[in-house]
Amino acid sequence: MTKPQAERTPLDPQMFDPVCPSPLVPFRVGDKWATLILRCLQDGPRRFSELKVPLRGVTAKSLTQSLRRLERDGFVVREEYEGTERRVEYALTPLGLGPLGLGLLGPLDAACEWTREHWDELIDA
Template sequence: MSEPMPLDPEMFDPVCPSPLVPFRIGDKWATLILRCLEGGPRRFSELKVPLRGITAKSLTQSLRGLEQGGFVTRTEHVTPERRVEYALTPLGRGLLGPLDAACAWTREHWDELIDAQEAGLRGDRAR
């Protein structure tokens, strides 16, 4: 099996409003991790490249949660050198379609979501 292309460090726009997506699978990083694994298995260090804001602890916790949920597998290879890879399960791959739909909906309602978020923040400050 050929090696997948390296992950694009600019894969996720730093101003992308992933918290605006109206549903979550796991924690705030989970859907981004699923996207990173879409093209095939990845090592921990590869996942950190496009997920610039994630700490090693948060990435570990997110991967464990996705693994416990049945969305991701963790495979440890011992030869010729020890390495661990994460890959989507069929269940995880099945989330990509709904995730595409949620992303399309978010793009369509971007301005409304930003306005609602800003109004909520203003309301929090007024209290």
């Protein structure tokens, strides 16, 4: 069962450092925004407007396209809720979350650590 939006901790607007450009990261899953979206969803479902807070550089069109690709690839599920206020939430699937909450996030953690260790070399390259 999903926590109501009011009970969830909001995403940090500074979650992604603007001086850390994602194009320098040598590992990609999907597109430029995919790994950042996965990271935003690691603690539970989020609405589109919630995802835009830390992903301040993404356009609505790019975010929509990335979410659709992640859904197509089986990492994200889109769930619509009917009621007085119709809403849509995105969440990681078992493939994205994986056993013990790692799934694709475990290899992404390793890739991020590798990037931190080789940051100067990546900038020079």
